Amino acid sequence: MPNIDELAGYTQASAERLGIKKFDIYGSSVDETSVQVDSGEPKQVKASNRSSVIVRVWNKDNTVGVTSTTDVDRDGIDLALKTAYEASFFGVKENVPDFSPEATAELKADTEATAPQAPVSQLIDTLIEAEKKLLQAHPAIKGVPYNGLSQRDFSRFYLNSNGAMRNEARSYTSIYLYTKTEQEGKKPRSAGAFRINRSLEQIDLQGCVQEAAEKTISHLDYEKIKSGKYRVVFSPEAFLSLLGAFSNLFNAQNILDKQSLSTPESLGKQIASPLLSVCDDALHPENIAAETFDGEGTPTRRIALITNGVLSNFIHSAGTAKRFNTQPTGHANIGAKVSVSSHFYHVFPGENASQEYSLDSAENIIFIDDVQALHAGVKALQGSFSLPFDGWIVNNGKKTSIESATVAGDFLELLQSIVFVEQEPELTPTGVCPKIWVDNLSITGE
Structure with a gap:
């Protein structure tokens, strides 16, 4: 990747020569090395360098064209600007993407x-x-x-014609x-x-x-279990897997596309137990892969999604924020269509629980460590799930592995059925979360 100042300089020069007044560019580059082994010997060694750049150009009629390239030298950027400008005359005329109003706001986190x-x-x-x-x-x-x-x-950049x-x-x-x-x-x-x-x-x-x-x-020592309703404890990774599978709850673009369990009127409504609070926090100190800005240049930040069970906010791009009459939240991914996605979940207790629970003293509890087949077992627009899982049945601290079983239910009902959120958080690939206790979930054994 070239120096950002150098890239901005020759991009601006190309745009002026082509008569382009309004443009932006987002790019990223990944230099990765990975290894796998088998029986004490190297099995696979891979090294790769991948880069991609998205260029958007607006014409005098304010329609936008988008193109992508992997070539960020002068000739590559010049060709990308030309291509995007030509494509702009075929761009959408309703809800046209625009610059984020926060693309020049100060970043409040370390970028290196x-x-x-x-x-x-x-x-x-x-x-x-x-x-x-x-x-x-x-x-x-x-x-x-x-x-x-x-x-x-991993390196990323964003620049636009507004500076x-x-x-x-x-x-x-x-x-x-x-x-x-x-x-x-x-x-x-x-x-x-x-x-x-x-x-x-x-x-x-x-x-x-x-x-x-x-x-x-x-x-190693496993047993069959009877089908029925159980009190279930989700491991942090298992709960975050479910939360991610139903992330359309918070996604403003999904809501506008009518591909969500929420509607614009859902804000402020109780969707979960008061014991649960959830934030999306790209800048959480435990997030090693933190991003300080999104694909539109908007600074990332901590966004409260569920506060004591109440749906508090949606995550936005600049376009969805404008249609909701609010501010962008730093969750945009630019492309042919701007999409919205979460960064890093932080799940923690909301209101104080009337009773605390512990696996050391609980009886006949299902502890789910990992849910599987999310691609097949989740119906994200219906809110339902039926998933095989790895886990144990727990009695007074003794864990006995379950041979095979599935957990099924409705995600919104699951959120309402939370009876305890533990205090101790654990780090997972997608966020920080404690164990979550849920009443009356359907478990199907063999």
């Missing part, structure tokens, strides 16, 4: 958080050592078929380990763990190995 990348040989040795420790953790663990260690340098100019750079390293067991007369069992941090040196490798081993071992 990088770390040097480790050599590939070090990545391989680190992952081989993690695999070795897992295989030694228990005789039943015969393999770690899914594993990966990757490091990524907006932003850029940022981040580094982060992640590891995942997913085991498989073999025991005579028993079904194979699996479990996994994930960690992310700024660099390889800061990754909690031992914690990842230990979590994967403990989960795997806990699934």
